[in-house]
Amino acid sequence: MNTALLALLRNDLRLFFSDRRAVIITILVPVAIASFFGAILSGGGGGQPQGKLTLLVSDSDHSPLSTEIVANLKKDPALSVSEAPPPEAARDAVKSGKTPVALFLPPGLGAQATQAMFAGPNAPRPRVSLVYDPSDAAEYQMARGLVMQQVLQVVSRRAFSADSAATVDQTLAALQANRDMAPDERAALTDLLGGVKRYYGRPGAEGAGGAGGGPSIGMPVDFADEASATGEKDAARAATVGHAFAGMAIQGVLFFAIDAAMGILRDRRNGLWKRLRAAPLSRPTLLGAKLAGTALIALLILGIVFGAGALLFRIRITGSPLGFALLCLCTALMVSAFGLLIAALGRTEQQSRGYAIPAVLGMSLLGGAWFPAFLMPAWIQPVSKAMPSRWAADGFDAMLWRGFGLPAALVPCAVLLGFAAVFAAFAFARFHWEAE
Amino acid sequence: MLELQRLTKRYGARTAVSDFSLSLKRGERLGLLGPNGAGKTTVISILVGALRADSGTVLLDNKPLTGDTNPLKRRLGYVPQEIALYEDLSAADNLRLFGALYGLKGPALERRIADELETVGLADRAKGPVRAFSGGMKRRLNIAAALLHEPELLILDEPTVGVDPQSRNAIFDKIEQLAAAGVTLLYTTHYMEEVERLCRRIAIMDGGKLLAEGTQAELRALLPSRASRLRVEVAPSSIECVNDDALAALRALPGVTEATAEGGLLTVSLDDIGARTLTVLRTLGERGIAYASLASERPNLEEVFLHLTGRSLRDV
Numbered sequence: 001m002n003t004a005l006l007a008l009l010r011n012d013l014r015l016f017f018s019d020r021r022a023v024i025i026t027i028l029v030p031v032a033i034a035s036f037f038g039a040i041l042s043g044g045g046g047g048q049p050q051g052k053l054t055l056l057v058s059d060s061d062h063s064p065l066s067t068e069i070v071a072n073l074k075k076d077p078a079l080s081v082s083e084a085p086p087p088e089a090a091r092d093a094v095k096s097g098k099t100p101v102a103l104f105l106p107p108g109l110g111a112q113a114t115q116a117m118f119a120g121p122n123a124p125r126p127r128v129s130l131v132y133d134p135s136d137a138a139e140y141q142m143a144r145g146l147v148m149q150q151v152l153q154v155v156s157r158r159a160f161s162a163d164s165a166a167t168v169d170q171t172l173a174a175l176q177a178n179r180d181m182a183p184d185e186r187a188a189l190t191d192l193l194g195g196v197k198r199y200y201g202r203p204g205a206e207g208a209g210g211a212g213g214g215p216s217i218g219m220p221v222d223f224a225d226e227a228s229a230t231g232e233k234d235a236a237r238a239a240t241v242g243h244a245f246a247g248m249a250i251q252g253v254l255f256f257a258i259d260a261a262m263g264i265l266r267d268r269r270n271g272l273w274k275r276l277r278a279a280p281l282s283r284p285t286l287l288g289a290k291l292a293g294t295a296l297i298a299l300l301i302l303g304i305v306f307g308a309g310a311l312l313f314r315i316r317i318t319g320s321p322l323g324f325a326l327l328c329l330c331t332a333l334m335v336s337a338f339g340l341l342i343a344a345l346g347r348t349e350q351q352s353r354g355y356a357i358p359a360v361l362g363m364s365l366l367g368g369a370w371f372p373a374f375l376m377p378a379w380i381q382p383v384s385k386a387m388p389s390r391w392a393a394d395g396f397d398a399m400l401w402r403g404f405g406l407p408a409a410l411v412p413c414a415v416l417l418g419f420a421a422v423f424a425a426f427a428f429a430r431f432h433w434e435a436e
Numbered sequence: 437m438l439e440l441q442r443l444t445k446r447y448g449a450r451t452a453v454s455d456f457s458l459s460l461k462r463g464e465r466l467g468l469l470g471p472n473g474a475g476k477t478t479v480i481s482i483l484v485g486a487l488r489a490d491s492g493t494v495l496l497d498n499k500p501l502t503g504d505t506n507p508l509k510r511r512l513g514y515v516p517q518e519i520a521l522y523e524d525l526s527a528a529d530n531l532r533l534f535g536a537l538y539g540l541k542g543p544a545l546e547r548r549i550a551d552e553l554e555t556v557g558l559a560d561r562a563k564g565p566v567r568a569f570s571g572g573m574k575r576r577l578n579i580a581a582a583l584l585h586e587p588e589l590l591i592l593d594e595p596t597v598g599v600d601p602q603s604r605n606a607i608f609d610k611i612e613q614l615a616a617a618g619v620t621l622l623y624t625t626h627y628m629e630e631v632e633r634l635c636r637r638i639a640i641m642d643g644g645k646l647l648a649e650g651t652q653a654e655l656r657a658l659l660p661s662r663a664s665r666l667r668v669e670v671a672p673s674s675i676e677c678v679n680d681d682a683l684a685a686l687r688a689l690p691g692v693t694e695a696t697a698e699g700g701l702l703t704v705s706l707d708d709i710g711a712r713t714l715t716v717l718r719t720l721g722e723r724g725i726a727y728a729s730l731a732s733e734r735p736n737l738e739e740v741f742l743h744l745t746g747r748s749l750r751d752v
Contacts, residue, residue, distance in 0.1 A: 004539075006536070007532070007536030007537060008533070008537075010533075011525070011529075011533045014525055014529055015522060018524040018565070019524055270518055270519070270521075271516040271517065271518025271519070272520045272521070273486075274484070274514075274516050274518075275516055275520040275534070275581075277484070277485060277504075278484035278486055278509065278514040279534075279537040280504070280506060280507060280510055281504060281505065282504050282505050283504055434481075434487050434488060435481065435486045435487065
């Protein structure tokens with residue numbers, strides 16, 4: 001690296017650190033906003049998600065009961081249900097953030113669920129699983145409630161329908177044969193099932209359960225919750241906080257890019273640019289030094305914001321540390337090139353700030369820096385993918401709490417570098433080199 | 437040493453510099469004098485490579501001074517009109533950057549920084565942030581930043597704008613030291629006193645064009661041969677008679693090119709002091725203006741500019 005480039009780079013770092021108050025604000029603002037988002041959203045309750053909740057269902061049972069559960073879920077106005085036959089496909093869709101919750105109906109559910117209602121507390125129950133994206137606890141909690149409601153309703157209705165009389169007989173026989181159960185408990189359940197049998201035997205009882213469901217006795221199934229992210233006890237919290245810090249770190253460095261651009265325009269106004277142009281320096285040296293200086297500071301900001309997240313909220317890199325580091329580097333390069341572009345497009349500080357601030361806010365919002373992008377309406381998704389911030393946020397999510405390996409970081413890194421190259425090329429082409 | 441050949445620069449319909457040519461010999465001190473907006477800074481910006489001319493050539497020792505990384509640029513030192521310093525950095529850190537841009541490094545750079553800070557009287561403020569400096573101190577540092585690499589040709593673009601008289605004298609002393617050391621100087625200003633003091637040769641420009649150039653004597657020779665100024669110290673008893681009407685009456689006299697009053701001092705510019713003085717004194721007498729003393733003065737560059745453009749340097 002040549003002396004002039006190093007000198008310019010060192011100078012940019014000196015300038016950044018010379019204003020301690022600005023340094024503190026630059027770093028503290030994203031940490032404070034991320035902490036705020038993390039604190040209010042990681043409580044688990046959250047708010048009601050906007051619009052319909054997307055639920056992926058994998059039905060491995062295909063019994064009338066499981067089919068009815070799926071059909072009822074599809075009728076629920078709060079849900080948008082789609083089916084994914086292979087359970088692996090459903091699991092991958094949640095892990096990669098394409099859908100927030102997946103429901104797994106196991107084989108034998110229809111046969112076992114109604115019996116399990118009356119089989120006592122220690123009897124084995126079919127296991128209905130919900131795999132969820134821990135970045136949105138509110139969506140998951142809502143989905144869980146709706147699924148439980150539908151499963152209990154359908155199983156109860158079937159248990160108390162005339163068709164289930166045989167099941168009650170079988171259960172009564174099994175109860176009498178069960179020597180492990182306490183006598184008083186067995187007597188109570190026998191009385192109860194006797195009552196149910198009389199209920200089925202009453203005149204006009206045909207199809208009684210079909211009208212609106214009867215009383216349920218107990219949980220017919222076990223609900224198993226599983227967060228898609230690996231290695232975290234409190235995955236929902238980790239995801240929420242991790243996403244908040246990633247989002248605010250990205251927004252923070254994008255705002256820093258505006259500051260860097262303003263610095264270049266200020267140099268132009270103060271005659272410094274003319275002095276630099278009078279020196280025997282190539283254009284790539286001048287812009288390269290600015291690019292490298294801004295990228296280094298952006299990298300530092302990312303490091304401090306994520307470091308603060310690790311200290312204050314225990315966010316961890318559950319995926320590839322190398323992938324995370326590469327993402328930081330590529331994000332820093334992207335924002336640095338974005339800063340150059342801002343400086344190149346505007347002739348004055350006011351002019352550039354006028355469009356740079358809305359651009360950064362738009363990128364932050366549409367890119368999922370404020371909340372996960374999959375929560376946005378479907379029509380915004382393609383727009384969101386056109387934002388470099390979206391790729392950075394998705395990459396950080398994958399490395400921080402989704403637990404993906406290095407390959408998952410490579411595509412976002414490549415896209416970010418692509419954005420950096422396009423921004424830098426435009427900046428170089430449009431830069432106002434002349435100074436009077 | 438330096439040749440500017442037929443430089444032209446346009447901004448849309450406006451021509452900032454038109455067919456401007458100028459040459460400068462090694463060791464010479466050339467003042468480029470003109471009012472604000474005359475095109476001086478545009479010429480300088482083209483010369484240092486910050487601006488591209490639409491046409492024309494800049495030659496340094498007969499070699500074209502083109503290209504961002506042209507090694508010839510190392511032989512130029514440039515002091516911009518603005519205080520082109522990083523205010524948040526210390527004086528030494530600013531010089532460290534500008535020295536490094538010209539290839540200086542290590543102990544040699546540190547030595548040059550110490551030397552330059554010493555010569556501009558800022559050695560004791562080396563570590564202080566520029567933001568805390570006075571205007572004069574900043575101007576001196578602005579000059580020091582252009583001298584670190586010991587240029588052969590120093591280009592100063594209005595280096596004393598907004599400077600107090602003490603700092604102005606310090607800057608003049610520094611420039612005179614440099615000139616004595618053999619540094620070639622190109623100095624732009626709109627203060628005629630500065631070029632009269634500092635420069636042997638003067639180029640006058642206005643409206644983007646070179647109007648005249650030469651030594652002070654050569655430029656004065658452009659005026660009518662007997663042109664001069666009459667300074668009249670008005671007697672205290674008749675100062676109240678010196679009013680706008682009186683000045684208008686003087687200006688209306690044949691051969692009077694300008695008449696101004698400041699306190700009790702009347703200054704009348706004449707095209708022929710021998711032929712016109714009596715008429716001026718008679719007019720003063722008719723208006724009841726008695727005088728305590730009379731003196732004549734050689735014309736200065738202000739008169740030359742007025743003669744060439746029909747306007748005063750200060751009026752533009």
